[in-house]
Amino acid sequence: MSKRPRYRWRTWFRGRLPRALVGLFPKGLKDCGQHEWFRFDDETDRCYHCEVGERPHQHMPVDWDSDLWRDLVRLADEGDADYQQLIRKLKREEREGELTRAA
Ligand SMILES: [Zn+2]
Numbered sequence: 001m002s003k004r005p006r007y008r009w010r011t012w013f014r015g016r017l018p019r020a021l022v023g024l025f026p027k028g029l030k031d032c033g034q035h036e037w038f039r040f041d042d043e044t045d046r047c048y049h050c051e052v053g054e055r056p057h058q059h060m061p062v063d064w065d066s067d068l069w070r071d072l073v074r075l076a077d078e079g080d081a082d083y084q085q086l087i088r089k090l091k092r093e094e095r096e097g098e099l100t101r102a103a
Contacts, residue, residue, distance in 0.1 A: 005034035
């Protein structure tokens with residue numbers, strides 16, 4: 001029997017609830033079994049799904065055609081300043097990454 005990754009429904013709820021309610025669905029405490037990473041700070045990546053998932057930051061190219069990216073752009077276009085700032089930051093990091101790779 002293959003085990004499915006844990007805690008996906010919690011992540012799903014966190015992505016759809018107002019921020020004030022996100023605490024009702026905390027990340028899982030155990031290893032989710034298949035980490036999916038986001039950049040937590042300059043040095044660290046963390047898993048969306050569990051508290052265990054943490055690693056030194058690794059550059060991950062942005063998939064500009066992904067649904068996630070399209071959702072980000074839509075939210076920014078609707079005027080959300082946090083998302084507008086996030087998009088500027090991601091675009092800047094991609095440019096810097098390309099310059100580093102080209103050098
Ligand atoms: Zn995980």
